Amino acid sequence: xxxxxxxxxxxxxxxxxxxxxxxxxxxxxxxxxxxxxxxxxxxxxxxxxxxxxxxxxxxxxxxxxxxxxxxxxxxxxxxxxxxxxxxxxxxxxxxxxxxxxxxxxxxxxxxxxxxxxxxxxxxxxxxxxxxxxxxxxxxxxxxxxxxxxxxxxxxxxxxxxxxxxxxxxxxxxxxxxxxxxxxxxxxxxxxxxxxxxxxxxxxxxxxxxxxxxxxxxxxxxxxxxxxxxxxxxxxxxxxxxxxxxxxxxxxxxxxxxxxxxxxxxxxxxxxxxxxxxxxxxxxxxxxxxxxxxxxxxxxxxxxxxxxxxxxxxxxxxxxxxxxxxxxxxxxxxxxxxxxxxxxxxxxxxxxxxxxxxxxxxxxxxxxxxxxxxxx
Numbered sequence: 001x002x003x004x005x006x007x008x009x010x011x012x013x014x015x016x017x018x019x020x021x022x023x024x025x026x027x028x029x030x031x032x033x034x035x036x037x038x039x040x041x042x043x044x045x046x047x048x049x050x051x052x053x054x055x056x057x058x059x060x061x062x063x064x065x066x067x068x069x070x071x072x073x074x075x076x077x078x079x080x081x082x083x084x085x086x087x088x089x090x091x092x093x094x095x096x097x098x099x100x101x102x103x104x105x106x107x108x109x110x111x112x113x114x115x116x117x118x119x120x121x122x123x124x125x126x127x128x129x130x131x132x133x134x135x136x137x138x139x140x141x142x143x144x145x146x147x148x149x150x151x152x153x154x155x156x157x158x159x160x161x162x163x164x165x166x167x168x169x170x171x172x173x174x175x176x177x178x179x180x181x182x183x184x185x186x187x188x189x190x191x192x193x194x195x196x197x198x199x200x201x202x203x204x205x206x207x208x209x210x211x212x213x214x215x216x217x218x219x220x221x222x223x224x225x226x227x228x229x230x231x232x233x234x235x236x237x238x239x240x241x242x243x244x245x246x247x248x249x250x251x252x253x254x255x256x257x258x259x260x261x262x263x264x265x266x267x268x269x270x271x272x273x274x275x276x277x278x279x280x281x282x283x284x285x286x287x288x289x290x291x292x293x294x295x296x297x298x299x300x301x302x303x304x305x306x307x308x309x310x311x312x313x314x315x316x317x318x319x320x321x322x323x324x325x326x327x328x329x330x331x332x333x334x335x336x337x338x339x340x341x342x343x344x345x346x347x348x349x350x351x352x353x354x355x356x357x358x359x360x361x362x363x364x365x366x367x368x369x370x371x372x373x374x375x
Contacts, residue, residue, distance in 0.1 A: 001082055008074030100129040104136055116144040153316045161201060164194045204333040218257035220368045224249035224288040226260060227296060230267040231286050238275060244283040245271075252290050255368040258345040266341040267296070269334040270361055274300035276334075277359070293347070293364040302358035310351050310359070314339045338363065 103120055110118045119140065122133035171191045175184040231247045238245040256263070267286075274284040282301030289295055305313075312318050317332040335351070338361070342349040347365035354360055 001078055004078030004081060005071070005074055008078065009071060097129075100133060104133055107136060107140075111140055111143075116140055116147065149315055152318065157205070157317055161198070164198045164201075167194045168198075201333075204337065219260070220255045221258055221260045221263055222254060223256050223263065223294050223296060223365065224251075224254040226263055227267050227286055227288050230264055231271060233268075234271045234275065238284065241275065241278075242280055243275060243278055245275075246283065246285050248285070248287040250289045253367070254288055254290050254294050256294050256345065256365040257368045258365070262341045262344065266338050266363065269338050270296075270298040270363070273334040273338075273361070274298050274359075277302045279303070279357070282358070290367070291364075294367050296363045296365075297360060299354065299360045300358045301354075301356070304357045305353040305359055307353050310353050313351055313359075314349065335361070 100122060103122070107118055107120050119137045120133040121137070122130045124130055168191060171187045171194075175187060178184065228247050228249055231245060235245055271284065271286065278284065278300050279302055285297075285299045287297045287299075289297075314335045316336040335349070339349040342363050342365065345365050347363060349361065349363050351362070352360045
């Protein structure tokens, strides 16, 4: 604005600020004669007074009022010019800056319509808008993965519950046509086993729901002692199946804050999973030690597991292989319940495939903070 006003005042107007001159005093004239302007006749002489002043041009600046008017006109014109340039620059700048927001808005509209596979993939420098676009892409990926997991859960749950019910219906139809009752006597154990499996699945679903929405008053629980007592409950089963169950627990403080009932269920599910998915003559090793967190490891032998499928083992009803008829190796909810219980205790549950086969499941829980430590 200063540059515009300066250029306007310096180069645009024609300044004709002439000065007033007096007739020269030659001794004969009256030195007190009134001043004359160039081009006027002297009152004392008949000849015009000579002067070096420039002739007056039309439209020139002669007085202070002319200067003020010129400054006002140049200032208003400069303000309008700068305002127009600023508006044009702001229009281009805002269109450039808001272009990523328009892209994000279009992606949100597609997500609302159900196209969760669409991604923004913003490029350019790592500014706030690119970070927003990357966060939006991550959110869409998580939502898509979560919905896919829920669809798999619904399909697997329907299959797990429908199969025993269909078996029960077939048994009832067969026994209904047998008036002697022999078929009923032969099929009664199968019917009982099928019914027990239904009860087990429903109870596991209830355990999963209660673990996801667990409400409990935290209390100090010695995880090492709890794991040793729980492993003792599965020793006889391991021996009957020809498996070796060993326990290793550090004597240092392995207390955590939580519910002893839920933590016992967590250890039981880990041991049952390790025993179910094992091989003849295999082993199960349970270890509890103190690190930055209280860590519980369960290692077993078994068939090799693909690394890409390890994390899916924590999905409800998921199995790395299709369950065959007569397979009673589990219902696919054990590790899902483990992860839910660990999350309810602000911990984590992860798994790693062993090089020689089998799985290592690790649960990390925050240690218990006593009253003195908490203060």
